[in-house]
Amino acid sequence: CLQCALLSLFDNGFDACAGREDASVTIDFRMSAGGSRLSLSVTDNGPGIPADMAELIFKRGCSTKGSTGMGLWLAQQAAGQLGGWVELRGSHPGRTTFVLEFVTHAHARSDDAMAV
Numbered sequence: 817c818l819q820c821a822l823l824s825l826f827d828n829g830f831d832a833c834a835g836r837e838d839a840s841v842t843i844d845f846r847m848s849a850g851g852s853r854l855s856l857s858v859t860d861n862g863p864g865i866p867a868d869m870a871e872l873i874f875k876r877g878c879s880t881k882g883s884t885g886m887g888l889w890l891a892q893q894a895a896g897q898l899g900g901w902v903e904l905r906g907s908h909p910g911r912t913t914f915v916l917e918f919v920t921h922a923h924a925r926s927d928d929a930m931a932v
Contacts, residue, residue, distance in 0.1 A: 817894055821902065824891035825858040825914050831881055832862025832912065847920075856916045857905065865907040873904065891916070 826841065833839035838861065846855040865873060865880055872878045874892045879885035891914075892902045900918025907913070 818898060821891045821894035821898070821900075821916050822856065822858075824887045824894070825856075825902070825916060828887045828891070828914070829858050829860035829862070829912075831883060831887075832860045836861065852919060854918060854920050857913055858916075859911060859913040861910050862912060864909040864912050865904065870904055870907065874902070888914075 826843075829841035830839075833841060840861045842859045844855075844857045844859070846857075847853070848855075869878070869880050873880065874888050875885075876889040877885040878889075888902070895902045895916050895918060898918045900916060902914055902916050905913040905915045
């Protein structure tokens with residue numbers, strides 16, 4: 817579900833900022849010009865993800881914070897159920913961005929109707 821994916825990304829960002837006096841998690845929603853694709857990005861100002869972990873973070877049980885390692889895996893699974901995906905768009909100390917993207921249902925329905 818969309819809520820599951822977003823909550824997992826929010827929780828991940830909030831966890832990354834834990835203990836920071838200037839903690840910040842921002843959310844950005846973008847729709848493509850034709851309305852066919854929705855992009856939701858979550859950016860935090862935590863410590864970042866080590867480069868050697870970037871390819872592993874979506875694996876079940878993988879964590880850079882000593883947590884369960886389920887959050888990003890669950891976000892990816894939930895996005896996949898919507899026909900979408902989650903990706904790490906960039907990470908360095910002070911700025912990490914994850915993006916959830918998927919094709920909108922309204923666009924998918926209009927494509928189906930055109931195929932008939």
